[in-house]
Amino acid sequence: MLIRVRAASDPRPSEITPEPVYRDRRRFMMGAGALALTGAAGSVGLAPGRALAATADDYAALAGVVESPLSTDEDPNSFRQITTYNNFYEFGTGKEDPARFAGRLETSPWAITVDGACAKPGTLDAAALIADHRLEERIYRLRCVEAWSMVIPWVGIPLAAVLTPFEPTGSARYVAFETLEDPTQMPGQRSRVLDWPYREGLRLDEAMHPLTILAVGLYGRVLPNQNGAPVRLVVPWKYGFKSIKSIVRIRFTEEQPPTSWNMAQPSEYGFYANVNPTVDHPRWSQARERRIGEWGRRDTLMFNGYGEQVASLYSGMDLTTHF
Numbered sequence: 001m002l003i004r005v006r007a008a009s010d011p012r013p014s015e016i017t018p019e020p021v022y023r024d025r026r027r028f029m030m031g032a033g034a035l036a037l038t039g040a041a042g043s044v045g046l047a048p049g050r051a052l053a054a055t056a057d058d059y060a061a062l063a064g065v066v067e068s069p070l071s072t073d074e075d076p077n078s079f080r081q082i083t084t085y086n087n088f089y090e091f092g093t094g095k096e097d098p099a100r101f102a103g104r105l106e107t108s109p110w111a112i113t114v115d116g117a118c119a120k121p122g123t124l125d126a127a128a129l130i131a132d133h134r135l136e137e138r139i140y141r142l143r144c145v146e147a148w149s150m151v152i153p154w155v156g157i158p159l160a161a162v163l164t165p166f167e168p169t170g171s172a173r174y175v176a177f178e179t180l181e182d183p184t185q186m187p188g189q190r191s192r193v194l195d196w197p198y199r200e201g202l203r204l205d206e207a208m209h210p211l212t213i214l215a216v217g218l219y220g221r222v223l224p225n226q227n228g229a230p231v232r233l234v235v236p237w238k239y240g241f242k243s244i245k246s247i248v249r250i251r252f253t254e255e256q257p258p259t260s261w262n263m264a265q266p267s268e269y270g271f272y273a274n275v276n277p278t279v280d281h282p283r284w285s286q287a288r289e290r291r292i293g294e295w296g297r298r299d300t301l302m303f304n305g306y307g308e309q310v311a312s313l314y315s316g317m318d319l320t321t322h323f
């Protein structure tokens, strides 16, 4: 994000294919309720070089996904847009690097350590997480701090349902997240562009908010590696950089945890990072955004359009200082 968006890396209009069959297929999937899981969840990482040509059908379908009333009714971006225009600096800083290089990430088995200020620390197995929870389709806007946006049909689990069994103590006030650190699988980590591992954090009430999910899939399939397989955070009212990918550690803390972009450039990226069209980034306006696949720009919405649900979390806070 320190790097300017290169117009040359944007999808060309010829690449922008709508998903005409998706809604129909989705209706069938939801109706069928329990389509067979066609592969071990998370074990379908594609070989490098294949990812750019991949379609949703190359990924294992998730069974028993129910539609969430919390979805936007805006049209989702195409599978191709969502999986070829990414930010995942562990695989390079270019928007097409994650699709090219994330295939080598081994996502099964995958354990997530949960510890810190809680009564029952332990580990989560990504495949068990998928098997044990009700999976919801949540179609959310994703607003990148670089002033572009997409609409993504995530498959996710409310984060609160995952965290509650670990019994956070009364002194837990924040939740810290870390991505895998492994330069042999993540070539971008050989560069010092960020201080690895990628770290993010939420206040406990933000983490427990019903809109906050752990995503395990998109378009009804397991997550492509470039989108943060096997488990990534999605916090739809915050800039995209809060939605940390390929999580290996979750920790309850009493103090506000350090976060990667805030550490890298504190004057530009705050801890809260709530989408806010009235608070500009020091180097560009946040008032408008380009929806990937559209010409021109549209107005950015306060809290990315989720103000009715989340504004009360910040009552009394000055959002120009807590940006």
Ligand SMILES: Nc1nc2c(c(=O)[nH]1)N[C@H]1C(S)=C(S)[C@@H](COP(=O)(O)O)O[C@H]1N2
Residues within 6 Å of the ligand: 001, 082, 085, 086, 087, 088, 089, 090, 142, 143, 144, 145, 179, 198, 226, 227, 228, 239, 240, 241, 242, 243, 244, 245, 246
């Ligand atoms: N570990 C990790 N998580 C990350 C990032 C990253 O570089 N590393 N980039 C963030 C940014 S800036 C954005 S906009 C979103 C992009 O998610 P997407 O590629 O699935 O659209 O992922 C976020 N999560």
Ligand SMILES: [Mo]
Residues within 6 Å of the ligand: 001, 087, 143, 144, 145, 146, 239, 240, 241
């Ligand atoms: Mo971003």
